Amino acid sequence: MPYVTEVDLAHPTEDSADAWWRDAVVYQVYPRSFADSDGDGVGDLAGIRDKLGYLELLGVDAIWLSPVMRSPMADHGYDVADPRDIDPLFGDLADFDALVAEAHEREIRVTMDLVPNHTSDQHAWFAEALAASPGSPARARYYFRDGRGEGGTEPPNNWRSMFGGPAWTRVTEPDGSLGQWYLHLFASEQPDLNWDNPEVSDDLARTLRFWLDRGIDGFRIDVAHGLAKPDQLPDMAHNDESELLDSAEGDPRFDQDGVHEIHRNIRKVLDEYPGSVAVGEVWVDDDERFGDYVRPDELHLAFNFRLVQADFDATAIREAIDHSIRAVGRVGATPTWTLSNHDVDREVTRYGGGAVGRDRARAMALVKLALPGVAFLYNGSELGLPNADLPDEALRDPMWERSGHTERGRDACRIPLPWEGTEPPFGFTDGKSAPWLPIPTDWSGLTVESQLEDLDSTLTLYRSALELRAKHPEFSGAEIEWYGSPSECLAFRRAGGVICALNASAEPISLPPGTLVLASAPLIDGKLAPNAAAWLV
Numbered sequence: 328m329p330y331v332t333e334v335d336l337a338h339p340t341e342d343s344a345d346a347w348w349r350d351a352v353v354y355q356v357y358p359r360s361f362a363d364s365d366g367d368g369v370g371d372l373a374g375i376r377d378k379l380g381y382l383e384l385l386g387v388d389a390i391w392l393s394p395v396m397r398s399p400m401a402d403h404g405y406d407v408a409d410p411r412d413i414d415p416l417f418g419d420l421a422d423f424d425a426l427v428a429e430a431h432e433r434e435i436r437v438t439m440d441l442v443p444n445h446t447s448d449q450h451a452w453f454a455e456a457l458a459a460s461p462g463s464p465a466r467a468r469y470y471f472r473d474g475r476g477e478g479g480t481e482p483p484n485n486w487r488s489m490f491g492g493p494a495w496t497r498v499t500e501p502d503g504s505l506g507q508w509y510l511h512l513f514a515s516e517q518p519d520l521n522w523d524n525p526e527v528s529d530d531l532a533r534t535l536r537f538w539l540d541r542g543i544d545g546f547r548i549d550v551a552h553g554l555a556k557p558d559q560l561p562d563m564a565h566n567d568e569s570e571l572l573d574s575a576e577g578d579p580r581f582d583q584d585g586v587h588e589i590h591r592n593i594r595k596v597l598d599e600y601p602g603s604v605a606v607g608e609v610w611v612d613d614d615e616r617f618g619d620y621v622r623p624d625e626l627h628l629a630f631n632f633r634l635v636q637a638d639f640d641a642t643a644i645r646e647a648i649d650h651s652i653r654a655v656g657r658v659g660a661t662p663t664w665t666l667s668n669h670d671v672d673r674e675v676t677r678y679g680g681g682a683v684g685r686d687r688a689r690a691m692a693l694v695k696l697a698l699p700g701v702a703f704l705y706n707g708s709e710l711g712l713p714n715a716d717l718p719d720e721a722l723r724d725p726m727w728e729r730s731g732h733t734e735r736g737r738d739a740c741r742i743p744l745p746w747e748g749t750e751p752p753f754g755f756t757d758g759k760s761a762p763w764l765p766i767p768t769d770w771s772g773l774t775v776e777s778q779l780e781d782l783d784s785t786l787t788l789y790r791s792a793l794e795l796r797a798k799h800p801e802f803s804g805a806e807i808e809w810y811g812s813p814s815e816c817l818a819f820r821r822a823g824g825v826i827c828a829l830n831a832s833a834e835p836i837s838l839p840p841g842t843l844v845l846a847s848a849p850l851i852d853g854k855l856a857p858n859a860a861a862w863l864v
């Protein structure tokens with residue numbers, strides 16, 4: 328391979344079997360957009376199973392499936408109507424079992440999303456709550472409150488939904504009168520569960536066991552920082568529309584102290600299944616408060632989104648890394664690294680788009696994969712996919728409607744994957760139905776097929792990086808040591824010995840001493856190019 332020097336470093340790293348995740352590369356599959364086996368234009372479980380060979384070739388340790396449970400799809404599966412069944416759009420439990428079994432044969436672990444903060448408005452519990460009267464036990468599983476003002480016409484407090492508009496919707500009572508309001512931090516089809524109600528935690532424990540008994544290796548816990556709500560549901564001090572998934576200090580909707588008891592209970596169930604793992608979605612900036620989520624008796628891991636939030640700027644990246652390591656170091660937990668997921672702009676686009684954005688995304692892939700801890704990789708990152716420009720009529724994210732067409736939402740980062748061929752749908756589906764989001768016609772150079780044999784492709788870069796990372800003891804050690812480096816650049820060394828250098832400046836820079844093992848771009852006269860990173864040992 329052009330930018331790889333073969334060095335003999337083949338000593339597999341030691342790790343305890345139960346903590347397999349400590350240095351894992353976890354690949355996020357967004358099932359709607361991964362691969363469609365039945366021609367309806369939406370990806371499914373059999374499609375994922377068909378592509379396991381690809382994931383094995385890529386070299387990932389585990390997959391994380393965004394929700395595949397029964398759902399009316401108001402938020403594409405993050406509105407769950409039955410947490411212990413598979414949505415027919417994706418297949419059935421037999422397809423799920425077959426996927427898990429085949430993944431395991433290929434030594435790929437399978438983790439899945441769980442959505443404990445809310446249910447779908449089509450969940451049996453919510454239907455019961457609507458049919459019941461104010462103050463009833465059925466309503467106590469959710470947050471039903473009387474409205475404020477005369478006749479209760481104002482929402483119970485001033486909270487905003489993360490998707491825009493008020494976080495409360497008024498219901499019509501069984502007798503036909505306008506009645507109480509219910510809380511939904513997201514879409515109105517996603518009523519928030521009341522985690523003070525023991526039925527809610529008992530039900531989640533049942534769900535955890537249901538999937539663990541089927542052989543699942545762990546869970547991603549959706550909105551892990553939002554499960555507990557403060558007593559009395561006080562008003563927000565500032566209720567301007569907040570950025571989706573931003574973490575606001577002092578925001579009463581998130582990061583309440585009560586959330587930790589919930590995570591301790593989740594952990595107790597997982598401890599009955601050695602080798603299982605829980606990773607929480609935790610949008611909390613404060614390092615100490617973030618670390619609290621991964622104390623030894625809480626979640627194993629939490630997504631740290633600082634790299635997602637950092638610009639392509641050496642100082643910002645270094646700060647993001649320092650914070651992420653420090654936040655978990657205090658409690659002896661493992662750091663996690665994420666450049667993108669199904670909620671945020673793809674890194675190629677975030678870093679400026681076009682060739683520059685792609686180069687920077689490649690460089691940051693090497694930075695991420697050199698760091699100690701768990702690396703999450705969103706499907707399509709390994710192909711260097713950018714966000715797509717979508718016409719208004721193609722938009723499907725509930726944010727678009729809820730924001731009154733001011734927020735375009737997250738569809739642009741959820742485009743189906745291009746697998747092969749020269750025109751849409753690029754093998755994603757067999758063409759009987761259009762893909763659920765249109766795939767740009769100019770993605771033929773980004774398909775798996777076109778990149779697989781191309782030594783300069785982003786896919787080849789990822790494959791090389793994952794292979795080096797998995798096989799070489801240089802990628803061991805929880806600590807990193809920063810090297811002095813030219814301005815707008817950074818370099819660090821893992822305890823095991825690998826050195827990663829990043830050039831975020833406009834000029835080529837000299838590499839630190841060592842043997843080059845991989846670079847994200849060809850060297851320029853022996854120097855590291857701008858917008859490039861390299862690994863040395």
Ligand code: GLC
Pocket residue numbers: 402405406442513549550572608669670
């Ligand atoms: C999480 C998910 C996001 C979803 C929201 C509501 O943030 O990642 O996609 O819309 O929760 O469940």
